Amino acid sequence: MDIRDVDVRNVDPGDGQAPMSSGHAPLLTVDGRGQVMSWSDAAERLLSRRAADALGRTVVDVLATLPEDGRWLLARVPDRPDGAVWGVWRAERDVAALDEAVLDAVFTQSSVGLHVLDRSLRLVRVNAYALGVRGLFEEEIVGRPVVDSYGRVGIPVDESILREVLRTGRPARDMLKRFHPPADPLREHIFSVSIYRHHDRTGEPLGLVVTAVDVTEREQARERLNLLHTVRERIGTSLDVGRTAAELVDVTVPAFADSALVALTDVVLHGGSPDLPPRGSAPLLRCAATGGRDTELPHDGVLLLPGLFGEELPTVPTLPPPGPEGPVALRIVAPLTVRGQFLGVVDFRRAPGSEPYTSDDLVLAGGIAARTATCLENALRFTREHIVMTALQSWPLRQEASTHRAVEVAQRHRPGGSGAGSWYDVISLPGARVGLVVGQVEQPGLSAVATMSRLRTAVHSLATLDLDPHELLARLHATTLQLAREASPAVGAEDTTASCTYVVHDPVSGRIDAAGAGGSLFAVVRPDGSVDIDPLGRAPLLGAEGPPFAFTTQVLPEESILCLASAPSADGQGPMTEQLVTALGHPGNGREETADAVEALLARDRVLLVARTLLLPESDLDEWPVLPDASAVGPARRHVDERLAHWGIAVDTFAVSVVVSELVTNAIRYGAAPITLRLIRGERTLICEVTDSAPTAPHLRHAKAVDEGGRGLQICGSLAESWGVRYVGEGKTVWAEIGTEGAG
Known part of the structure; x- marks a missing residue:
């Protein structure tokens, strides 16, 4: 036998490349010098040679005696402590x-x-x-x-x-x-x-x-997953129904279809609340978006025939009956539904000769339609909330009959749809005074607008108490905290905060009292052109740290400008100080021109109130001191009669005399000197005010039938349209308004 017929492998059987033999033990082993070390019983039977005749001989002599009818394998024997040992196996077949x-x-x-x-x-x-x-x-x-x-x-x-x-x-x-x-x-x-x-x-x-x-199935499955990922990223980027429909077409053409048509109900397109159609009826559908190679697709807004998507609107993605191209499935119609509401359908089409749709494509179409329906519902919800928020914020500014004698007002509000709860108000106050209010709920959304409405109502209610501005804000702070406690945790109103600026202008003295919470804009412009851009400074928010709030008192000349604007949003920036000074530093501009200049610097959803202050003419005022003695009541009454005759006011002089007598008597009896009586002639009312230095306030008593006193304020309340008390410095002012004849 030629040694070239032996397959020699310098490998170990234990490394995964075991010799090809019927057993693991070699027939014989050879040491490093090529001499036979061992001779097995199997070798004796197979080779008909005893071990004594083979041991110690060289491997060449042994190989020369091997049979010619097979191949033999020579390989290293592993794990032998005596060094390099080779074994010989017989191969079972030809390699x-x-x-x-x-x-x-x-x-x-x-x-x-x-x-x-x-x-x-x-x-x-x-x-x-x-x-x-x-x-x-x-x-x-x-x-x-x-x-x-x-x-x-x-x-x-x-x-x-x-x-x-x-x-x-x-x-x-x-x-x-x-x-x-x-x-x-x-x-x-x-x-x-x-x-x-x-x-x-x-x-x-x-x-x-x-x-x-x-790998067609593997790659198509991967492509479907990638398309679903793209759908989730690119559909629903805007809260607009039409844009969402267009995004559906952009994503699926040509990745999933050669052409696509999105049809929505009229209710959905107009921002209404969709419902499933009654059984047996088909809702009107209009084309909302199309795209692709099909040139016969309808235009946006076209009313579609009910049978375009089958005899009945599908409830799950379906393959409509084949068309002229034959039985090949080249079209999928999928409904756009979410939580039992029917929004419309989407029609995917492939051109003739394209790969037909499969059952896996039906599942993919269902996933695309479900995602789109959810985005459409979000857009509808936003649209409805936007309508509500715009309606709540777009109230007309009421021009009270008495306020235009104290201020001339210009207001601006451009709703931007962010849901910022901003508001402004001009409130008529006793004594011909006027209150200017600008506020904003910090957290945007429909709940913020609702909170804004309640705070606005609270400001009106607190204003009737004739409180100082800083006291009014302190009570409004308590109201904000109460609203937060009453709100549902799901709304997230437990962190409800608001900013508010409240300014009271007295047209008799030209004095303003202002208080602020939060970062609302408040600026004062005097007729000489000087601008005080921040007379209040920043203060805690309502519902946050709480009082004391920023407060200031100033006496302004007539035709000064008061500029109030709601605070910027959390991620927004207000105008630069230099820009505001430039916009306001034109005393010759009217209130409308000033409002236009400032509005251009403000972001959308911020409200702006610009007021030009006025002073009442001296001819409409009369004021004189009253001695703290009961004998002074008569002269005070006569003085009032003379003034009414001089003014020629059509008013019930008896009612005025009774009211003046009671107010002066109360001030003499329960108040403290000095005492002052003032009359203010209005267009519809006559205002009587008695001021004294005592902090105690009168209160209305309901006297019993046998009581000899206690009916003074009750009589005043029945003769006057309204009456009240406000605190001024260390004292108080009790006032009453009596309507003139023909006022109404």
Whole structure:
């Protein structure tokens, strides 16, 4: 036997490359010098030779006596403490024959396409699977250049990549190739192609082996997941129904359909609350968005026929009956529904000759429609809230009859839809005074607008108590805290805060009393052009730290400008100080021009109130001191009668005399000097005020039938339209308003 017939392997059987024999023990072992160390019983039976005749002999002598009817395997024996020991096994079959058998099995039974190319890139062998997938015959392509063989049937082959692998030996793995094979021309297939260089025993390159695995289902599943991810990212970026419909078309064409049509109900398009249609009826649908290659799609806003999407509107994604193109499914109609509400439908279409839709595509269409329906519902909810918020914030500013004698007002409000709860008010106060209010709830949204409405009502209620501005804000702070406690935790109103500026202007003295909470804008412009951009400074928010709040008192000349604006949003910036000074520093401008200049510096949803202060003419005022003695009541009454006669006011003089007598008597009896009586002539009322230095306030008593006193204020209340008390410095002022004849 020739030693060349022995397969020598310098490997260990324990490393996964065990010798191909019927047992693990070798027939014989040889040491490093080539001498036989052991001779097994199996060797004696197989070779008919005793151990005594073999031990110590060289391996060459032993190999010369091996039978000629087989192949033998020589390999290192592992885990031997005596060093390098080799063993001899008998191979059960020819290794070359085994390799050929394995190769034949791969080429005939594998589901992986195999192509063997020579160094000239000619196709020398191809397996049956590759031929079957491509719909080709072996004799048509074998022996030809691979680029020509596949190129003529529309299968792309990149020759540059083949030559690069052949030149460098670096494999090219998992390259995705898309094409329509001749065996399945209506469906696009995706193959993962890998290229390897193979060699002979000397290492000389023989050519290339190209494998192709059909990964169509895997890649299509990945593409569906990617499309769903894109749908979630790109649909619903704006809270607008029409824009959401257009985004659905943009995302799915051409990734999922060649053309798409989105139809919505009239109720949805107009921002109403959708419901499922009654059984047996079909709601009116209008085209909301279209896109794609189909030139016959309707235009936006066109009313669509009920039967366009089938005899009945689908409740799940469906494949409508095939059209003229045959039984191929090239259309999917999916309803847009969410929580039992029907919003519309989406119609996906593919052009004739395209790959038909499958059941997996129906599932994908359902996911796209569900996401779109949710975004449409969010847009509808925002639209309804926006309508409510705009309606609540777009109230007309009431011009009270008495306020225009104290101030001339210009107001601005541009709703921007953010839900900022901003408000302003001009409130008529006793004594011809006027209250100016600007406020804003810090947290935006519909709940903020509702909170704003309640705070606005609270300001009106507190203003009737004739409180100082800082005292009014302290009580409004308590109201804000109460609203936060009463709110539902789901609304998130436990952190409700608000900013507010309240200014009271007295047209008799020109004095303003102002208080502020939060960062609302408040500026004062005097007729000489001087601008006080921040007379209050920043103060705690209502509902946050609480009082004391910023407060200031000033006496302003007539025709001064008061500018109030709500605070900027949390992420917004107000105008720069220089910009405000430039906009306000024009005393010659009227209130409207000033309001326009400041409005241009403010963001949307901020409210602006500009007031030009006025003083009452001296001819409408009369004031004189009253001695703290009961005998002074009569002269005071006569003085009032003379003044009324001089003014010529059509008023009940008896009622005025009684009211003046009671107010002066109370001040003399229960008040403290000095005492002052003042009359203010209004357009519709006569105002009587008695001021004294005592802090105690009178209160209305309901006297019993046998009581001799206690009916003074009760009589005043019945004769006057209204009466009240306000505190001034260390004292108080009791006032009453009596209507003139013909006022109403």
